[in-house]
Structures are given as C-alpha cells and as structure tokens.
Amino acid sequence: MLRLVKSVRMFNIRNTSLGCRIKQHMSTGPLQTNGAKAPGHKVDVLGYTVHFEVVGTGGQPVILLPGAIGSTRTDFTPQLEKLDRNKFTLVAWDPPGYGFSRPPERTFPPNFYSRDATVAAGLMKHLGHKKYSVIGWSDGGITGLVLAAMHPEQVDKLVVFGAQAYITEHDVELLEATKDISKWSDRMRAPMIALYGEAYFQDLWSNYCVFYCGMLSRQNGDICRKELSRIKCPTLIIHGEKDPLVPREHPDYLFKNIKNSKLSIMPEGKHNLHLRYPDQFNKEVMEFLTN
Incomplete structure (x- = not known):
C-alpha cells in the first residue's frame, strides 16, 4: 500500500438543490483461477456464479463494486483492510465473469451494467441486507x-x-491507448x-475495449444518462484531476x-486514486457514509 502524499488536498463542492431466487453452494476445496486461491465464497445468483468476501461486523452494510475486469482484492484491498470494520460490514464481489466469478466467462451484452446491478442487488438480498x-x-x-x-429504496x-x-x-x-496490456505499468499489470x-x-481486456468503444456508435455514446434523475440517495462523486481515462467533464456532469450530490476533487489523483492515496480516500468515504 502506497503512503499518502501529504500535499494532496481535497476540495468539496456541494449540490444542495438538489425477490430473487438464489441457491448457495460452497466449494469443497480452494477455488482456483490461474493458480490463485479465492479469498471468499461462491453463490449462485440468478443463474450467475458470484464470488464475494464479507469483511467487518458493523451496522452499515456496504457493497464494493470493482472496475472493468477487476475483483475484490485487485481493486479494493486497501479498503477491505482499512475501512472501519466495527462500523461497516463490507461486501466485496467479483462481477459475473470476472475474477473468481467463473465459469462462465465474461460476456458484454448491451445491458451488462443493468445485469451486474441486478445481480449485485440479488447478492445483497441473499446476505440479508435490505438497505x-x-x-x-x-x-x-x-x-x-x-x-x-x-x-432507490435499497441504496442508502x-x-x-x-x-x-x-x-x-x-x-x-x-x-484505445490502453488496449495493449504490455504498455500498462508493472504495478497495475501484475495483479491481473x-x-x-x-x-x-x-483477451478479456481487448473484448472489453471493443464493447466500450462500440457504445459510441451503438448507443450514441449513452451509458446511463436517463438513470441519473432517478437516483435519490446522497451521492459522493470523487475525481482525480489527473485521471488519464476519465476527463473532468464526466464528474461535473454527474x-x-x-440531486443531493457532492463533488470532491483530488488534485493529484489519477484513475486509481483509492489505491494510490488510500488514507485520504478512506477518510473521505468514511466521513460521508457515517454523517
């Protein structure tokens, strides 16, 4: 875990106007992916294999959703280790087809974001978390x-x-500039x-890139614009000013x-700001979730 650079600051802007059937199965031995052992458990959710971890025993359940081709430990180790386990019950998952949530392998249909959201909600229901x-x-x-x-009735x-x-x-x-994984930094490439x-x-990253780039012509670039007006819960949007993949216009648009959203800008942050500056990120998130 990299240490927090003391000169990094966060600026906050407030927007003041603003039943599934699941069958659980546990493996009889260590789960394997490329020789690695899965740190958690597996369940069947709506026909999808889902690997997940539960960390902490606090009264606030929180689900952690990793990025493209990510998993519980490649994407959220500093949060699973450092967020307050007495305040939160952290549920980290591998989305269907990623990490240890295989087989089957990952697919990228046009509705895969809503598919993943539906399966994630099903997992939380299975674990007994209504909100x-x-x-x-x-x-x-x-x-x-x-x-x-x-x-909206479930997400606090x-x-x-x-x-x-x-x-x-x-x-x-x-x-497109990231499509060749040999050009990734060793630190980002090694866990994958x-x-x-x-x-x-x-292969997995190339398939994701094809899907992502295809949205420009297939959906006129739209991902979830219309959904934003239906979000009712308090929302914290964090952005790294030096993010090489997501320009500033996107957090500004969100x-x-x-409604009822807050924008926090990390001046030195990049796309993996929660991994590069975990102390700063975790502090901001814990204050938001507990206040």
Whole structure:
C-alpha cells in the first residue's frame, strides 16, 4: 500500500438543490483461477456464479463494486483492510465473469451494467441486507449509478469515482491507448496477470475495449444518462484531476444531474486514486457514509 502524499488536498463542492431466487453452494476445496486461491465464497445468483468476501461486523452494510475486469482484492484491498470494520460490514464481489466469478466467462451484452446491478442487488438480498450503501470504481461506479436508480429504496448512500454516464470520441481514444496490456505499468499489470494469466488477461481486456468503444456508435455514446434523475440517495462523486481515462467533464456532469450530490476533487489523483492515496480516500468515504 502506497503512503499518502501529504500535499494532496481535497476540495468539496456541494449540490444542495438538489425477490430473487438464489441457491448457495460452497466449494469443497480452494477455488482456483490461474493458480490463485479465492479469498471468499461462491453463490449462485440468478443463474450467475458470484464470488464475494464479507469483511467487518458493523451496522452499515456496504457493497464494493470493482472496475472493468477487476475483483475484490485487485481493486479494493486497501479498503477491505482499512475501512472501519466495527462500523461497516463490507461486501466485496467479483462481477459475473470476472475474477473468481467463473465459469462462465465474461460476456458484454448491451445491458451488462443493468445485469451486474441486478445481480449485485440479488447478492445483497441473499446476505440479508435490505438497505445498504454502494462504493463503485470506474465501471463499478457506472454499475453503482444504475443500481441506485433501479433500487432507490435499497441504496442508502452512493460513492462513485472514475465513473461516467456517457462516452465521447475522446474517451474512446483514451481507452484505445490502453488496449495493449504490455504498455500498462508493472504495478497495475501484475495483479491481473496473477489472477487471469497474461494471455487471458489480454483477451478479456481487448473484448472489453471493443464493447466500450462500440457504445459510441451503438448507443450514441449513452451509458446511463436517463438513470441519473432517478437516483435519490446522497451521492459522493470523487475525481482525480489527473485521471488519464476519465476527463473532468464526466464528474461535473454527474454532479449537475444527480440531486443531493457532492463533488470532491483530488488534485493529484489519477484513475486509481483509492489505491494510490488510500488514507485520504478512506477518510473521505468514511466521513460521508457515517454523517
């Protein structure tokens, strides 16, 4: 875990106008993905294999939604280790087809954000959580937006970062530049190779890039614009000013279109701000969720 740089500051802007059937199964031995052991358990949710972890025993349930091709530990280790376990019950999951939520392998139908949101809600129902908060990074942030819009009676508070409601030609160019995983930093590439193996990691990321870029022509770039007006819960939008994948226009758009929202800008933050500056991020999130 990288140490927090003391000079980093956060600026806050407030927007003041503003029943599924699940069959559980536990594996009889260690779950394996590219030789790695799954840290949690598996359940069947609406026909999908879901791997999840539960950390903490606090009175506030929180589900953590990872980014594209991410998993519980590749994306949220500093949060699972450092968020207050006496205040929160943290539920981290691997979305269907990612991490240890396989088989089957990941698919990218046009409705996969709503599919993931539906399965995530089903997992929380299975675990007995009628009302809970959501933390979502990048693609998981989009899933969180959709989940909060689909189930406003269930989502207590929402935290998103690196998320967007639409894509532009510039966004496509930014993502295309990441398509070759050999150009990723070793620090970002190594956990994915350990989880998937290098060949499958490249295939999975390439398939995601094809889907993402295709939204520009297939959906006129829209992801979840219309859902934003249906979000009723207090929402914290965190953005790294130096994010190389999600330009500033996207958090600004979310802030303007989600009632009762708050925008926090991390001047030195990039796309993985919660991993690079976990102390700052965790403090901001805990204050938001508990106040």
